[in-house]
Amino acid sequence: MKKILTIGWKDLLLIFRDRGALILMLGAPFVLTIGLGLVSGAFSDTDNGTGLADIPVAIINQDEGELGAALVDVFNADGLADLLQPVAMGDVAEARRMVEDDEIAAAVIIPSGFTDSIIPQNATSEETGDVVAIDVYANPARPISASVVDGVVQDFVNRVETAVLAVNVSLSQLVTSGTLPMSELNQLPAIGQALSAQQIAAVQTDNQQLIEIRQDTATSDSSDFNPLAYFAPGMAITFLMYTVSLGGGRILQERDDRTLARLLVTPSSTTQIIGGKVLGIFFTAVAQVGVLVGASTLFFQLNWGDTLGVIMLILTVAIAATGWGMLLAAFARTPNQVMTYGSALMLTFGVLGGGFIDLPREGLLEWISRITPNAWALDGFVALGQGHTIADITTELLALLIMGALLFAIAITLFRRRTETILH
Amino acid sequence: MSEPILTTKDLRKSYGDLEAVKGVSFSVLRGEIFSLLGPNGAGKTTTISMLSCLLSPSGGTAEIGGHDIISNSLDVRKIIGVVPQEIALYEELTARQNLHFWGSMYNMSGKALKARIDEVLTQVNLAERANDRVSTFSGGMKRRINIAVGLLHKPQLLFMDEPTVGIDPQSRRRILDMVKELRDQGMTVLYTTHYMEEAEELSDRVGIIDHGKLIALGTQAELTKVVGQQETLRLHLGEGHLAEDHLELFTAVQGVLSATALNGEMALSVTEAEEALPGVISKANAVALPIRSIDIEEPNLEAVFLHLTGRALRD
Structure with missing residues (x-):
């Protein structure tokens, strides 16, 4: 394994010392993302992540109790006056429309009965068991502003939960110690009535969440979606095919430079050498997409979504793309041929996979696009960017893994057959 | 000089109808410099490629250090060093990085590898350029690093395939002196060349190869007796x-x-x-x-x- 890692690391080092390659691997997709972002107006978005102020947010308070009013007060507090611009509304549908039309960053809907579900005045203990959800309807075109609104709601909910739990724990201690008979609980006013035997048990065993925040992102058409969240992964994956072609070409370049022959006379197996070359391509692919994701996060304040999902998607798309790079190297006879085939593949996959334009992938086109890692990865990245989690992109992850495994198997079989002829 | 470290019997290599090596038999004794002398295309490199387990022979056998080159190639590759005719280095890595990489391929690591790298860099007179990229080196300097890689793991038998081709007389002189030093240190060298003077200066014994056949073998004195x-x-x-x-x-x-x-x-x-x-x-x-x-x-x-x-x- 050490030799495989050494060869892989050496290849990564060599590619990152090639200025021409770096320009195409990192510079080109970055510049094209900026270009496409400018054309699509992504940079004129009011929510560009810097200088956040006066975030428009609709508050629909359908609760008649104290907690609903308290949350409205939080949004209208002096401390948040510069940051938020809350508007009280009564029509949920209208508020949602405003979010979808990018007029506001989010709508916070406090449902009827919210206070009663937390501090029952007249409710029965059974009713108090229901979890009531505050709905934060977020604008995907303003992810940062929406996350600020969500943060304010979350903070409020945390405070309420802390207070409720503190009372519950105190009462549970009194009940379990025998200081307060269960029969006398009903005599306690307000919050004491909320404490059922079940709740005591729950509080004693875990941190049960009493209040749920339902996060919802508006289903937007293309005009609402931040175009950079599409172009950045699209370009990164498109140019990933260039990178893996370069990596595949290095195998044949090693033959031309006679370093492959020198490797083969060392006490290293063919598997170690091919494994090292594969790892080199994989390392380079991961590094390229990783750098582009990092750079677009830093410079465009692009929110790529669920971190674990993004990492897994980078790894799996790198595996699939590496498979294509190996296959190219296995078929081609010279490094130049690899690059020629690779460039053709990069453009074809870029178009088919939707890296340049969001083609309507339907029917035959849908099927053809599925042979490209681009289509699967782009779907995954867009889903994550829209707030989905790793669990929602398991199909994409599996498809990329299977694609990589199949391509490796074919490429390695071809390589083994060509080990001797490849030296001449 | 005593027992042979390398023995070939009727070694052959064909590419389709072209027979590049036509049944070569010879032995190389431990501690000697054995030269294969012959014009370009005589079959010297093909012979070395088979002996270094890079090419499979079409026929015949060869043993190095008691290991068969076909059935026990891994053990053979552990005890041989190869200095190929072409510069086989990563030009965008430094001399030290190249040596570290190739040392790792010979299962060397840590302080032992670092110390050995310093040693061979001194041996080839390039210690001061250790951290420069190979792409900045002259042809002669690249040749010396090319040799250093072959020496790194202290092989029992070193194959040197025309190591002085295309370099200036000064670098050539240094390389020839280095080969003699290696022999003095007890290393066995199989040296191929088409320069008669190099074979005469270096060799304990010479095999003359032409059109894939070994046509004469012996010390220089023995060979010149042939022509009376x-x-x-x-x-x-x-x-x-x-x-x-x-x-x-x-x-x-x-x-x-x-x-x-x-x-x-x-x-x-x-x-x-x-x-x-x-x-x-x-x-x-x-x-x-x-x-x-x-x-x-x-x-x-x-x-x-x-x-x-x-x-x-x-x-």
């Missing part, structure tokens, strides 16, 4: 006169055994130079062939090759 007391008259003809046009003319002269041409020069193999010289000059005058100068050469490996093949070594 023959000497070589080297005639430098005047401008505009091709040696090839006059070969038949001189073979008829008394005392001349054979005549070959190379780069405008004519090489006459003679039994006794003093005896043959008057006849040669007389014949040249008779046909008005201008001779600019004449060199008389004692028997050497060139003469041996000429005697055995009827061709000059650099044909």
Whole structure:
């Protein structure tokens, strides 16, 4: 394994010392993302992540109790006056429309009965068991502003939960110690009535969440979606095919430079050498997409979504793309041929996979696009960017893994057959 | 020098109908410099490629350090070092990074590898350039790093395939001195060359190879006995006169055994130079062939090759 890692690391080092390659691997997709972002107006978005102020947010308070009013007060507090611009509304549908039309960053809907579900005045203990959800309807075109609104709601909910739990724990201690008979609980006013035997048990065993925040992102058409969240992964994956072609070409370049022959006379197996070359391509692919994701996060304040999902998607798309790079190297006879085939593949996959334009992938086109890692990865990245989690992109992850495994198997079989002829 | 470290028996390699090596048999003794001398395309590199387990032989056998090169290639590759004819280095890595990488491929690591890298860099006189990229080196310096890689793991048997091709005389001198130092340190070297002078200077024993066949084998003294007391008259003809046009003319002269041409020069193999010289000059005058100068050469490996093949070594 050490030799495989050494060869892989050496290849990564060599590619990152090639200025021409770096320009195409990192510079080109970055510049094209900026270009496409400018054309699509992504940079004129009011929510560009810097200088956040006066975030428009609709508050629909359908609760008649104290907690609903308290949350409205939080949004209208002096401390948040510069940051938020809350508007009280009564029509949920209208508020949602405003979010979808990018007029506001989010709508916070406090449902009827919210206070009663937390501090029952007249409710029965059974009713108090229901979890009531505050709905934060977020604008995907303003992810940062929406996350600020969500943060304010979350903070409020945390405070309420802390207070409720503190009372519950105190009462549970009194009940379990025998200081307060269960029969006398009903005599306690307000919050004491909320404490059922079940709740005591729950509080004693875990941190049960009493209040749920339902996060919802508006289903937007293309005009609402931040175009950079599409172009950045699209370009990164498109140019990933260039990178893996370069990596595949290095195998044949090693033959031309006679370093492959020198490797083969060392006490290293063919598997170690091919494994090292594969790892080199994989390392380079991961590094390229990783750098582009990092750079677009830093410079465009692009929110790529669920971190674990993004990492897994980078790894799996790198595996699939590496498979294509190996296959190219296995078929081609010279490094130049690899690059020629690779460039053709990069453009074809870029178009088919939707890296340049969001083609309507339907029917035959849908099927053809599925042979490209681009289509699967782009779907995954867009889903994550829209707030989905790793669990929602398991199909994409599996498809990329299977694609990589199949391509490796074919490429390695071809390589083994060509080990001797490849030296001449 | 005692037992053989390498033994080949009837080693062959064919590419389709082309037979590149046609049944080569020889042994290399521990601690000696053994040269395979022959013109380009004679089969030297193909032989070394088979012995270093890079190419599978089409026939015959070979053992290195008691290990069969086919059935036990991994053990063979552990004890051999290879300095290929071409520069086989990563030009965008530094000399030290190259050596570290290749050392790792020979299962070396840590402080031992670092110390050995410093040692070989000193040995090839490039310690000061250790951290410079190989792409900034001259051809001679690259050749020396190329050799250093082969020495890194202290191989029992070092294959050096034409290590002085295309370099300046100063670098060539350094490399030849280095090869002799390696022999003095006890390393066994199998050296291929088409330079007769290198084989003469370095070798304990020489195998002469031509058209894939080993045509002579022995010490220099043993080989020159093959041509007896023959000497070589080297005639430098005047401008505009091709040696090839006059070969038949001189073979008829008394005392001349054979005549070959190379780069405008004519090489006459003679039994006794003093005896043959008057006849040669007389014949040249008779046909008005201008001779600019004449060199008389004692028997050497060139003469041996000429005697055995009827061709000059650099044909």
